[in-house]
Amino acid sequence: MAPGADPPRGDVSGAPTPPGPARPDPARAASPARAPGPDAAPRPPADIAISVRGLTKSYGGVPALRGVDFDVRRGEVLALLGPNGAGKTTCVEILEGYRQRDGGQVAVLGVDPARRDRGLRSKVGIVLQECAVDPYLTVTEAMTQRAGLYDAPRPVDEVIGLVGLDAKARSRVKHLSGGQQRRLDLGLALVGDPELIFLDEPTTGFDPSARREAWDVVRGLCAEGRTVVLTTHYMDEAQALADTVTVIAAGRVVASGPPDTLGGRDHGRTRIRFALPDGVGLGDLPLPDGLAPEVRAGFVQFSIAEPTVVLHSLTEWALGRGEALESLAVDRPSLEDVYLELTGGPGTGPGSEPASGPDSALDSGPGTAFGPDSAPGAGPGSGPASGPHRGPTGGRS
Numbered sequence: 162m163a164p165g166a167d168p169p170r171g172d173v174s175g176a177p178t179p180p181g182p183a184r185p186d187p188a189r190a191a192s193p194a195r196a197p198g199p200d201a202a203p204r205p206p207a208d209i210a211i212s213v214r215g216l217t218k219s220y221g222g223v224p225a226l227r228g229v230d231f232d233v234r235r236g237e238v239l240a241l242l243g244p245n246g247a248g249k250t251t252c253v254e255i256l257e258g259y260r261q262r263d264g265g266q267v268a269v270l271g272v273d274p275a276r277r278d279r280g281l282r283s284k285v286g287i288v289l290q291e292c293a294v295d296p297y298l299t300v301t302e303a304m305t306q307r308a309g310l311y312d313a314p315r316p317v318d319e320v321i322g323l324v325g326l327d328a329k330a331r332s333r334v335k336h337l338s339g340g341q342q343r344r345l346d347l348g349l350a351l352v353g354d355p356e357l358i359f360l361d362e363p364t365t366g367f368d369p370s371a372r373r374e375a376w377d378v379v380r381g382l383c384a385e386g387r388t389v390v391l392t393t394h395y396m397d398e399a400q401a402l403a404d405t406v407t408v409i410a411a412g413r414v415v416a417s418g419p420p421d422t423l424g425g426r427d428h429g430r431t432r433i434r435f436a437l438p439d440g441v442g443l444g445d446l447p448l449p450d451g452l453a454p455e456v457r458a459g460f461v462q463f464s465i466a467e468p469t470v471v472l473h474s475l476t477e478w479a480l481g482r483g484e485a486l487e488s489l490a491v492d493r494p495s496l497e498d499v500y501l502e503l504t505g506g507p508g509t510g511p512g513s514e515p516a517s518g519p520d521s522a523l524d525s526g527p528g529t530a531f532g533p534d535s536a537p538g539a540g541p542g543s544g545p546a547s548g549p550h551r552g553p554t555g556g557r558s
């Protein structure tokens with residue numbers, strides 16, 4: 162490997178690197194060999210597991226990360242969200258020590274991952290979208306083999322139970338279902354007893370109950386004080402698991418915060434929808450001026466900053482007529498709505514600027530996430546040894 166080049170992914174935890182090419186990094190290949198170039202970083206506070214400041218990375222002159230800042234507190238789940246090509250994988254691979262940055266400061270468990278410190282590797286578990294495990298090993302054998310790479314692994318049986326594979330402990334890996342293999346991936350990442358776990362789309366291909374079980378495993382990890390960085394395209398997963406959601410678009414953080422308040426979501430306009438009663442026109446409804454309600458397929462819908470009074474008027478009006486407001490639905494913007502608002506539209510790919518900068522998104526106040534025109538539903542493992550790869554949803558390859 163040329164000095165300064167990105168290491169194979171398996172180098173992260175000191176485990177053997179499986180076969181398979183590492184992704185080329187044209188930017189680095191084109192550059193003369195040089196030291197990692199991390200800026201000297203002040204040591205972050207002890208409760209911060211990951212600190213990222215001004216992180217930049219370009220490929221062949223095209224910026225993928227344009228100055229990314231965020232922190233991950235110890236014991237929290239941070240979900241990294243963003244459209245395809247936003248820079249999430251690049252960012253995570255830099256944190257994992259797999260890819261070199263161009264600039265900025267990064268500390269992972271107090272260590273610069275560019276140093277590829279062996280002590281750091283043993284504290285980090287990585288679950289990629291797919292992992293390379295000898296398919297002829299049994300689950301117990303695969304787990305035991307991996308445990309042997311660590312000085313102080315967790316008991317193999319305990320980890321197999323943790324990921325719900327007790328019944329498959331003696332099955333060969335090649336006989337596991339896709340969901341069971343993902344559980345094994347997670348187990349392989351946990352057997353080293355890591356403090357920090359990177360999960361890349363951990364539930365892709367899971368059935369609904371397997372997803373819920375995987376979420377419980379992640380919650381259990383956090384209850385044990387471990388830190389999780391989750392990359393996902395599933396908004397419900399981010400909503401269910403994340404303490405903090407950080408949204409990256411076009412190489413910049415455009416919003417960061419708890420899922421319930423991201424992008425001013427908690428102050429977003431309330432959406433009201435109900436079936437227009439037979440024989441009633443829009444003008445018959447007791448609605449305040451300036452609401453601009455729409456009728457679509459027999460349903461009235463509008464959004465409003467303060468719904469209490471209008472709901473009272475509507476229900477009183479309906480009861481006075483001796484009928485119900487059929488299919489009445491009252492809801493706030495979902496995480497997906499806010500995400501689409503933050504990242505939507507053209508211009509979120511690499512080489513273009515996001516629609517809004519970090520400040521505008523973070524500071525968005527009441528009503529800014531949704532305008533009155535917003536329609537309901539709009540905008541709508543391996544462990545350390547794995548090599549880089551991308552799965553069907555656009556993960557690493």
Ligand code: ATP
Nearest residue numbers: 185186220225244245246247248249250251511555
């Ligand atoms: P996805 O959700 O599709 O996985 P992402 O947010 O993880 O996307 P990255 O994989 O980090 O995005 O890619 C960010 C940009 O950098 C993209 O334009 C991508 O094409 C480019 N890129 C990533 N890796 C390389 C590489 N090794 N060589 C050249 N360009 C790259």
